[in-house]
Amino acid sequence: MRTCDACGAAGLAVFGDLGEIPVLCGVHWADAAEAAASPVGQMTLAVCPNCGYVRNVAFDPAVLVYDTTMDTNLHHSPAFQRFSAELCERLSRRYELRGKRILDIGCGQGEFLRELCHVSGATGHGFDAMYAGVTGPDPSGAVFHSGYAPRGAALPEFDMFTTRHWFEHLADPYEFLLDLRERAGDRVVHGYVEVPDAGYDLSTAGWEVIYPHVSYFDAYALTTIAERAGWTVEDSGTFFHGMFRYLELSANKPGSGASAALLTDRDRTLAAVSGFAQRHHEERGRWEQRIARLVAEGANPVMWGAGSRGVQFLTLADRTRQLAAVVDVNPRKWGRYLPVTAHRVETPDVLVRLQPKAVIITNPAYRPEIAAQLAALGVDAELLIA
Numbered sequence: 456m457r458t459c460d461a462c463g464a465a466g467l468a469v470f471g472d473l474g475e476i477p478v479l480c481g482v483h484w485a486d487a488a489e490a491a492a493s494p495v496g497q498m499t500l501a502v503c504p505n506c507g508y509v510r511n512v513a514f515d516p517a518v519l520v521y522d523t524t525m526d527t528n529l530h531h532s533p534a535f536q537r538f539s540a541e542l543c544e545r546l547s548r549r550y551e552l553r554g555k556r557i558l559d560i561g562c563g564q565g566e567f568l569r570e571l572c573h574v575s576g577a578t579g580h581g582f583d584a585m586y587a588g589v590t591g592p593d594p595s596g597a598v599f600h601s602g603y604a605p606r607g608a609a610l611p612e613f614d615m616f617t618t619r620h621w622f623e624h625l626a627d628p629y630e631f632l633l634d635l636r637e638r639a640g641d642r643v644v645h646g647y648v649e650v651p652d653a654g655y656d657l658s659t660a661g662w663e664v665i666y667p668h669v670s671y672f673d674a675y676a677l678t679t680i681a682e683r684a685g686w687t688v689e690d691s692g693t694f695f696h697g698m699f700r701y702l703e704l705s706a707n708k709p710g711s712g713a714s715a716a717l718l719t720d721r722d723r724t725l726a727a728v729s730g731f732a733q734r735h736h737e738e739r740g741r742w743e744q745r746i747a748r749l750v751a752e753g754a755n756p757v758m759w760g761a762g763s764r765g766v767q768f769l770t771l772a773d774r775t776r777q778l779a780a781v782v783d784v785n786p787r788k789w790g791r792y793l794p795v796t797a798h799r800v801e802t803p804d805v806l807v808r809l810q811p812k813a814v815i816i817t818n819p820a821y822r823p824e825i826a827a828q829l830a831a832l833g834v835d836a837e838l839l840i841a
């Protein structure tokens with residue numbers, strides 16, 4: 456039995472088998488046949504009864520290698536951009552980042568680090584295997600690297616590390632935090648970790664349970680893994696309707712020390728886990744039937760949002776491509792095909808012609824902006840949240 460990455464206890468208990476799901480849910484193919492033949496991986500969820508940490512125990516790092524053709528970027532959404540801007544202001548003030556050195560691990564296309572440096576007057580290094588922009592120094596004060604961040608002494612010195620929506624992708628999250636802690640030595644260093652919140656992901660149907668997400672953390676498990684790696688938790692909270700969780704960390708900071716871990720969070724996760732397999736099975740069936748009914752009624756149902764959450768929904772509930780269209784605001788996806796199901800991604804403009812009566816979205820945080828865009832297109836449709 457596998458040892459728990461978060462608390463180190465022996466024995467994760469399997470509670471959910473989602474079968475084979477797309478591995479490359481952030482990749483969009485130019486060719487439909489290639490998309491249909493894209494790799495799948497086994498998803499077997501297991502939980503630690505001691506701390507509530509959840510992991511895909513069937514995860515195979517060899518089948519998931521990140522490169523610049525992938526795009527898991529959340530920055531195309533105005534709502535996410537707004538949150539990021541507020542976060543830059545807050546971190547800059549709270550940790551007095553002027554003149555400090557930031558390390559952004561899993562920096563995406565550099566949007567966040569660029570803004571953080573700009574707002575705070577800090578400099579920094581950004582690493583991401585999916586980073587497809589210009590590498591090297593950037594006018595913002597950041598230096599970008601296309602590739603995985605090194606471990607050990609090859610990592611640049613830092614006063615604060617940030618990692619947003621990358622920690623849950625790691626096969627060895629504990630070793631990652633331990634390495635950063637060792638790099639900090641006896642200097643005062645801060646950290647910011649942002650992940651999808653397990654309390655949300657595991658209490659819904661499982662559209663958020665995707666192959667690239669190896670780990671699922673609630674506040675308790677995330678605090679547990681950070682403290683075991685030698686970090687002090689300064690603050691934690693959720694945003695985006697509880698979908699995302701952040702943890703602010705410190706090392707060697709005078710006056711910090713008390714644990715923020717709450718057993719109520721762990722117990723909520725353990726309760727969600729116990730009903731997950733049945734809920735997942737029922738939701739899949741319910742959505743297949745609902746789509747079939749909408750098609751039969753001539754409602755031209757479509758899905759808005761071809762992110763990894765959408766890909767997982769389509770894999771589970773629309774394998775036979777009954778939807779009239781899948782649209783997305785990201786131009787990089789237009790005219791390309793989604794993994795395994797091979798749905799073609801269209802620009803939202805096609806909805807003017809299709810005039811769907813039902814638009815499925817998998818992310819409630821985007822509801823207001825999608826509703827506004829539908830209104831602007833002259834589409835009068837019911838928004839269905841999966």
Ligand SMILES: [Zn+2]
Nearest residue numbers: 459462503506
């Ligand atoms: Zn544990």
